[in-house]
Amino acid sequence: xxxxxxxxxxxxxxxxxxxxxxxxxxxxxxxxxxxxxxxxxxxxxxxxxxxxxxxxxxxxxxxxxxxxxxxxxxxxxxxxxxxxxxxxxxxxxxxxxxxxxxxxxxxxxxx
Amino acid sequence: xxxxxxxxxxxxxxxxxxxxxxxxxxxxxxxxxxxxxxxxxxxxxxxxxxxxxxxxxxxxxxxxxxxxxxxxxxxxxxxxxxxxxxxxxxxxxxxxxxxxxxxxxxxxxxxxxxxxxx
Numbered sequence: 001x002x003x004x005x006x007x008x009x010x011x012x013x014x015x016x017x018x019x020x021x022x023x024x025x026x027x028x029x030x031x032x033x034x035x036x037x038x039x040x041x042x043x044x045x046x047x048x049x050x051x052x053x054x055x056x057x058x059x060x061x062x063x064x065x066x067x068x069x070x071x072x073x074x075x076x077x078x079x080x081x082x083x084x085x086x087x088x089x090x091x092x093x094x095x096x097x098x099x100x101x102x103x104x105x106x107x108x109x110x111x
Numbered sequence: 112x113x114x115x116x117x118x119x120x121x122x123x124x125x126x127x128x129x130x131x132x133x134x135x136x137x138x139x140x141x142x143x144x145x146x147x148x149x150x151x152x153x154x155x156x157x158x159x160x161x162x163x164x165x166x167x168x169x170x171x172x173x174x175x176x177x178x179x180x181x182x183x184x185x186x187x188x189x190x191x192x193x194x195x196x197x198x199x200x201x202x203x204x205x206x207x208x209x210x211x212x213x214x215x216x217x218x219x220x221x222x223x224x225x226x227x228x229x
Contacts, residue, residue, distance in 0.1 A: 008152070036220075043117075043204050043220035044155070088154060099145075099218060101154040 003027050006089055006102030015111050019076040023089035023102045026070065030091040030100075033065050035074045038086045038104065047087075048074065079109045113139050115207050117221035124195055125229055132190045132224045134205030140185035141207035145218060146178075149202040161188050195228045202226075 006023045013019055021035075032051055036044035048063040050056045056063045062075040072091075076083055089102040114137040124130050134144055143162050147155040159175075161167040161182035169175045179191040188207075192199055202225050206218040 006154075034217075041202070041223070041225065043115075043206075043222045046217055046219070049217055098157055098160070099155075101156075103154045104152075106152075 001026060003100050004089065004091060004102045007105055008103045010106040010108060012108045012110060013079055015079060015081060015109055017079050017109070019079050019083070019107060019109075021074040021076075021087050021089075021105050021107070023072050023091075024070055025072075025091060025100075027091075027093065027100075028067075028070065029093040031094070032092045032097075033063070033072050034090045034099070035061075035063055036088040036090060037083075038088060040085075044088055079107075081109050081111050084108050113137075113207070113209070113217075113219040115141075115205065115219050115221040117203075117205055117224050119224060120222060121225045121227075123227045123229065126196050127194055129191055129193045130195055130226060132192075132203055132205075132226075134188045134190070134207065134221050136186045136207045136209075136219070139207075139209045141188075141209060142185065143208050144182055144188040145206045145208075146180060146188075146190050147204045147206070149204060149223075151202075155204060158190075192226065195226070197228045200226055200228045 004025045035048040038044045053065045053067045060077045064073040086104040086106045088104040090099045116135045118133045146158045149155050158173045159167045159169045161180050167180035182188040204223040206220045
């Protein structure tokens with residue numbers, strides 16, 4: 001069993017839709033949770049960074065962490081074609097620790 | 112946000128040759144840099160962690176004599192793939208973190224280097 005599981009998709013939605021991306025994990029020691037966006041043939045770009053359980057909102061993006069269920073989510077509101085990319089969740093147990101990545105979910109937003 | 116650059120962005124080499132990839136933090140001092148490789152449609156796999164001025168720590172299964180890492184300054188780390196073979200063809204990505212208190216310990220990623228070994 002992988003430490004972090006993420007549905008690879010691909011996920012295709014119409015422009016304006018609400019997108020829900022999810023990851024589950026098995027290591028209860030994880031405390032820091034991140035979502036990265038990666039365009040084709042580019043390096044990952046940090047979107048959201050959260051510590052422990054709770055919600056965090058930044059513009060059209062909302063990150064949720066439920067440590068009791070070992071489940072994290074990223075919601076994208078009013079999705080745009082420019083949101084088309086691969087979204088990777090990542091997590092670590094301590095500051096500066098090794099990041100464990102999910103497989104990444106490929107998202108396509110159709111105009 | 113913090114900027115990390117990589118050079119070259121794309122390299123093609125013959126089997127048996129060595130290739131050096133540079134990773135630079137442009138606007139901050141990186142006490143720690145990480146090297147990842149990524150195969151098509153797969154996630155990032157950590158290869159090694161390097162701290163400035165000390166030897167790199169390699170992940171299990173990564174040959175340290177094949178993937179030489181040097182972190183000689185607070186803004187530069189290099190990865191040298193020695194005696195490259197076609198199976199080394201991959202997307203190599205570095206990341207850097209400053210380690211300063213209060214910075215969130217975020218890792219900032221470079222744009223990646225695509226290596227193709229013929």
